[in-house]
Amino acid sequence: MTTRGAGGATDRCTGTFGLLERVAGEVPDRLALVEPFVRGLTFAEWLHDSVALAARLSEAGITSGMRVGLLFDRRNWIDLCVAYFAVQRLGAVTVTVSAGAPASVRDFITQDAGISAWIAADPSPVGNGPGGDPYQVLPVEPPGCGDRVPPPATTRPEQTADILYTSGTTGLPKAVVTPHALFTEVYARPPSAHGGIGPPILHAFPIGTAAALMMLYAPFQGIDGPGLTHPITRAVAALPEFNTNDVCKAVADCQVTLLFLTPAMLAHLTTLTSSQREMLASLEVIHCGSAPLNPAHVERIRRMLPSVRVVNAYGTTEAWPAMVEMPSAGADPDVVGRPARGTRIRIRSLETGLVVGPGVHGRVEMSCPRFRGRRSYLHDSVPSKTFLPDGWTATGDIGHLDEEGNLHLSDRVSDVLNVGGEKLSARPVEIALLSHPMVEAAAVLGLPHPRLGEYVAAVVVLRPGRTSLNDIRVHLLERLPPKQIPRRVFAVGSMPVTENGKILKNDLKNSIARGEGTLSELR
Template identity: 30%
Template structure:
């Protein structure tokens, strides 16, 4: 039977002369901006940012962040106002991730691959008053603002520097750690994007979790292969900063440049979707043995295949598998390595590492639930939906209480991902609910078929979707990109799958070519489903 834990009132009752409870000795509102304030004191002269020819120490970064806060205040931004961010990975976006909350404002990071109309919707829905953007995306920013009702003030790269030059340093202290820090918009592949509200406490704790699980420290270097605008780069802007490590900026995934930066700046960490790691490993500059220092790749956004993990291990790259959503500040689940895994051979290690895992250090227990909300047995076979709650789950959807209630009908957020629970407590994705293919009454998990395809040595990437079929209802169709210099026929790959899975799970057709992807490197299955349904080429990405 549960009983109430004793409160501070019960034990010590620290009160002032007026009888009010004193909490100042034991409580300070949590905010990720405080990580940079500390880093500027502890790691003052260490390199904080490398962005092309620009290098900033932690003292210089902290100074620029406070000047940005002062400049925004001088431009009329008040605490609680929304400030949009539209930029590629670089010092402007990194500084804004600290500088906007330092002004007391709420960040609205935006995907640089969205159309002007989509960005205009976000600007209006979030009520953005100022839009910070780099020069590269000036035309896109102008078109988005012109199409919006809000018509926010635009501050470009050059104007951004003028804003800082004419400002007085400012730091607005956070009084309420549960107040909004940012509004992050979902991809909107099934309708209008939803605004996911983060609070200061969640971002602070998630950053701590990422730093701990990935073993970041002051000697490390982090390469920005993951867009900072995506879930605030899984909270790594703050995680890297709290550790005093180096931010090495990369505006877009460019394998030869990435390997050059990794070796030049002694990069120890990077993050991205499986396709990012695939593209890096496929390049001739990829290592054939461990780098010095050793490189850790944090992979999420889609389940990495055991074949990809095995390929990374052969190249001397450690892999940590992470799972999460925009609604969970990025990775809420980590495939926590166990000491005894070191005794496994490469194939066995790749198989256990491909699972999604357990809740990260600040998360509650990750559940797999049935349609009634009950827990499924931990038998690695019974399929249910992943449900999460805790400090690393969103406050809710901005201006959409109906969607918030629907997503968490019983106080547990439903992710939309189907999974099984292993006896050791690790969850493993079976598929997205919308990606399960039902053919002749049989369920086919697209992930299972994709893993079978990429185990063929000629296959670099694969995505499997449903195609309508008059007889079976729908059948699996595979879209495949081959490794450089490799060849394979449709019949050869279909037989390869049939040799490993039940025949009804094998693709009925295979289409060869490049796969459409989001800005974060995730394969756009919604585009492929449209292509399979209509038989027409997909829209240009």
Template identity: 40%
Template sequence: MTPRTVPQMLALRAEQEPGGVAIVVEGEGTLTFGEWERRSHAVAHGLLDRGVRPGDRIGLLFGGRDWADFAVSYCAVQLAGAVAVPLSDRLAPAEVRHMLDHCEASAVLCGRDLEAPDGGRWTAAPAELEGGTAGPPGVPVGPQDLAQILYTSGTTGLPKGVGATHANLTFGCETRPKRRRFGHSRHLLHAFPIGTNAGQTMLMNALDARPAMLTPARFTPARFTRLIESYEVGTVFVVPAMAIELLNAGLHERHDLSSVVLLGSAASALPPAVSVRLAAAFPNATVTNYYTSTEAAPAQTIMIFDPARPDALGRPAFGGALRITGPDGGTLPPGEAGEVWMRSPAVSRSYYRDEQASAESFRGGWVRMGDMGYLDAEGYLHLVDRESDVVKSGAFKVSTLQVEAALYEHPQVAEAAVVGVPHPVLGTVLAAAVVPRSAGMSETGLRAFLMERLAGHELPDRVLVVDALPRNQSGKVIKRELRGLFGAAVTGQTEGT
């Protein structure tokens, strides 16, 4: 397939379906492909009139209700030959400032009621740039040009900027109307934040998939289930935190969710017990795990939940590849755990202006995932843990994912996360933070429950009952903040011994 730019994908879709609905934002309105292209052209001319030149980095700071304006601005920046830097309104001002300063953004386009941190760069709303010259701006843009810088979630340190070319972003995008993805659906529902890899995937789906992209202005379980029922949504995408919140709210017992035939989970692995509950809550849906990273996309594995392989994350899709390596970099045989590497079928991404970090994570088309895992005899990937989260306790290495999976099997556990905390003898021991479904959960009973499922060295030494887990904008638990909770906790009523 001939590589294309993102604006070329939009032009093709606008030609094929000018009146087709691309994006629906609950309570805010719709965006057709024809409107998307026309407005993108107008904003691109406005950018050029403001002095934007090829290669300039332009920040895009938008919230959930601004998806249509974000989509227009994203393509407009690229039509002007510049590089889009998507940012979320859920980020703290200091985080936004760091990202804009790091990529040396020359301007920021903002959503409604949003302001970019002061940094000597001009800001504008998309509407301020419309109304000028019509038609495409005519700036030469090629598939190998840098199209986007997307910042990682920063769960283990400062966020890194990941650069992607147009060819990387449009790899696998379908141009033939009858072959478009998710043909079983009229609407594809998600609530991913702008500025995340999952959110960017949904933007590309809006360009090339058959259903219209539907999203609430802000995620709540009630809004989400109401949209599924009212639009009879066929395809739904969530992150595990959203799935858990949906299930714990019990709204599937009061709403008709039978229209959903594909329920995809991204960003991190679904605990097996949560997958089982999702399958029951969405009776007609195929529950599917998608595994990738901001660095590795579009490489990914896809796995339909299989009770016979509850923790498997699938095999490579779309021509990608997967390998497990040992400390010497050699490939390990099936069953042996090591570092997970994926190879992208498209032009590889890289860290923007960080050659040292790029050399450590991107090698010959292969991308280091930062996870420990193994392949079974049939080539299915099983994660052990994040490399940074594996706990070395005494003589044992313990997977926090395995302990969390056991905790989620307890009927009174709504959410759970496990980290390692210092110990004077063993060096590190396991500590679990648990959000209970209701008051009065017995920690003694919880420990007895875990003893039937875990080895002695896998049992949490400390258990802390909390109201909520610290999460980032992607719904991932921020484990460095979680460790801080244990450091600040006072041994007593809220903690086990």
């Protein structure tokens, strides 16, 4: 999909596709998308190719309101972005799924979202529909813009533009609906209002995640946040595959100053060689999100790359665009930052259900009242406990606000252990484990106990070398009260994780219950 057309005249489109039309009209020759070491696309070319592909999709029977699955990975970043807005131009609904997702997850999303056709970089079959017939799979072909370009669909602000699935770390993924209005409100500022043109953003977020969706829209507004003096227009580049050397080569090749990673990916940068550090000379900010940061990893990055700032971002798929950011992450592992511009945070007591003041723990709720549009669940048939009627969104996290307005997170609601009737938080135990020099990754679980209901257990991934259960226990006793010390600690070769690095604790519990050989209790 490398057509170098000028975009051509099209009828003005409403909804999300109007964002691409507007920017392509204002800055047609500005670089928008990059596949490192391969190619780039200007806004005019992006518009041209999306219109051309929309014509092909229309001929194949894609119409307004249909739900279309996009099966891609980062190696096809430009093709994904073109296909996404081709679907949006027709008024159809995009459902983006990573090509690397397990078949079971892909099949669940196919059925749950009611996908009737797929667009795939790899045109191999993606499964069968409810009646047993294969789904329609439309390959991504070099588009040729003919005479049969359909008029753009008319979309209502409240109409569904996109269905995004949560990570599913605590159960089945949930389908989160985004209306056109929310995208068009968030990305309303035209590029001409920006402070200039910057080098490309580089990201490695897995396709199908909320973070990757933000990167798809980022060229329309630029980035305005910690580490950047002025909002500036930037193209967005995606790493085809994540490995340390490719990160360094892509940063050097594109002179990247802003890098977006998951915390699991940040861990790989803690073993940089001297030559790799030189390749990162242009880098100013590493922006992390999607999972808690390991403070030890942040400290190692600071020692190796003293001029680079690690920025922590916290939010949820459901609450977006509400966001919390910390411009200098890692000093206190509990602090995730302060509300970003336009975001409000409040804490609601789990016991009384009332909103509480600074220093009191409870469920974190977020809102972004300057935007009228908001997300919702696809299958909510009753009033949701997540999307509250007053415009606030309840997260699955427990925390508190301090007097300065900083948000401190203590745990996920689903990770609070009930040990003999006493509620214990898993997060402080995990932080204490991660501070041990031999622990690379850690997860704390509540396992069944006949008398207590649950007991505290830990699963760790150890670095190469020698250690013992007693060594880890001594380390924890110096940092935690006795009631938080795990009764059992298991060592595994690797953690089961989602594509964005979140640990699948239910999988760990099931593995322990099955007594699988990959788990061995430290002696």
